[in-house]
Amino acid sequence: MTSLTHANEAGFFGDHGGRFLPPHLEAPIAEVAAAYAEAKDDPAFIAEYEALLADYVGRPSPLFLAQRLTAELGGARIYLKREDLNHTGAHKINHTLGEVLLAKRMGKKKVIAETGAGQHGVALATAAALLGLECEIHMGAIDIAKQHPNVVRMRLLGATVVPVESGGRCLKDAVDSAFGMWAADFGETMFAIGSVVGPDPFPSMVRDFQSVVGREARAQILEKECRLPTALIAAVGGGSNAMGLFSAFLEDPDVAIYGVEPAGRGLDHPGDHAAAMTLGSPGVIHGMQTLVLQDEAGEPWPVHSIASGLDYPGVGPQHAHLRDVGRATYVTATDDETLDAFTALCRTEGIIPAIESSHALAYAMKLAPTLSADDVIVVNLSGRGDKDIDFVAERLGMV
Known part of the structure; x- marks a missing residue:
């Protein structure tokens, strides 16, 4: 069943x-x-x-209230699950x-x-x-x-x-x-x-190992806010960091769940994005049946994302199921929106996020102002951006 x-x-x-x-x-x-x-x-x-x-990775990772980003945006309080602080810098x-x-x-x-x-x-x-x-x-x-x-x-x-x-x-x-x-x-x-x-x-094995993220986040937000969050937000390529966070809240219907996939340069043309949940169709890729960006012959489209970890033409099958049954909502962020979110977190909180994680931040920056100050958002900051700084600096004209 x-x-x-x-x-x-x-x-x-x-x-x-x-x-x-x-x-x-x-x-x-x-x-x-x-x-x-x-x-x-x-x-x-x-x-x-x-x-x-515990002893090697350094878990639990902190759940951090981004106070300056929250104040700048208005609306919901934004917490960051700091997977960027793990040994090796990501989830x-x-x-x-x-x-x-x-x-x-x-x-x-x-x-x-x-x-x-x-x-x-x-x-x-x-x-x-x-x-x-x-x-x-x-x-x-x-x-x-x-x-x-x-x-x-x-x-x-x-x-x-x-x-x-x-x-x-x-x-x-x-x-x-x-x-x-x-x-x-x-x-x-x-x-x-x-x-x-x-x-x-x-898909189940990696989800099980990543579920520590969600278990920790649930306990931490209950301790800090004495309530469950209004919404969870995580970037989705294949979907491991997102499923790790979402797994502990799937049976809490009052917690909204948002997965953010890459719209890249825009959704109008194949090869400009990697939005499998938004524009994919049922197909088989890498041994699984899921949603795939593909042509009429079933061949995967070329894909693009500013984030190397998200440029995949499929998605984890559990994510596809959560979309089908309406338990999670999947949205997109463009390359430009992602870069804006990247620089915003650097400037307001002194945290350099991974470009992958910045997709989730980009949607949080849209969602928070539409909610009230009584609402709480948890964003999975899945990795740190040390690996991205040369590429970002070039994109932003800093070199």
Whole structure:
């Protein structure tokens, strides 16, 4: 039975999810599914994972009231869930530690993955170094150029970075490349996917590891405000940071939920945006059925976002289900709106956010003034913007 919070036995959230696999990937995916089903119910595995979150990542991450931004905008109070303060600078470390622990439990010697903005790659390389596994990261050539600091970090941490020159040379193509390499060497390697996407069990597994964000945010806002928030806002590419926050509030109907995807240069033309929830249609990509930006033949469109971590033509299947049943609303922010939000948070709060997170901030800046001073918004600040400063400086004419 499908619910808001869990997939059914076939891995579907409503009409979305499942496993759509070529024969050569059926065995490695089944192996991961069986291993995770056992590990998630093992108190020793969970205890080791939670100890690393506390002592290595530095959890819980703070929930911070952005007082100056709130005062400037008027209306609702804006809280930021500070995932940017985690070790490695983003939410990605929450699930990569779980994935590498699982790979080690399975007796694997290596983890392999894709990355867009590089935050998943850095976090996976970090977890692999900590736990003694090899790491291979596939990254689109365009993103390598945009995110050079993260490429250096991955290499310093001992990872092999594989440039992907095929297709659009961005996140979708990096996923294709990494899946292909894994299929050729799954005996000693585990694929450690970077979001709530892919064939079952990956959307549920990554969601489970990221759910710490929502559990903490719920407890923190109750302590600070003695109430649940009016609204939650998070950026959505594949959707891991958003699902991490949303997961603890799905059964609270009075809490509005907003996912913000990239409108890029505008929604009028394929290739100018990555708004799969807004303009996508049902299709299959990377082993899952979900909403996909695609042509009439079912081929994914080229996509664009100022944020390398959001330029993906699909979306996690649980997000697609939440949209179908009306539990979450999915909106967009353009590149220009995102840059405005980025600079606003720098100026008002002394926080340099990731460009990905700035999509959520952009919508919060629209929503807050329409609400009252009694309302409360929680924004997932999914990462810090150190990786983006050279690119932003160039865009803003600072260099």
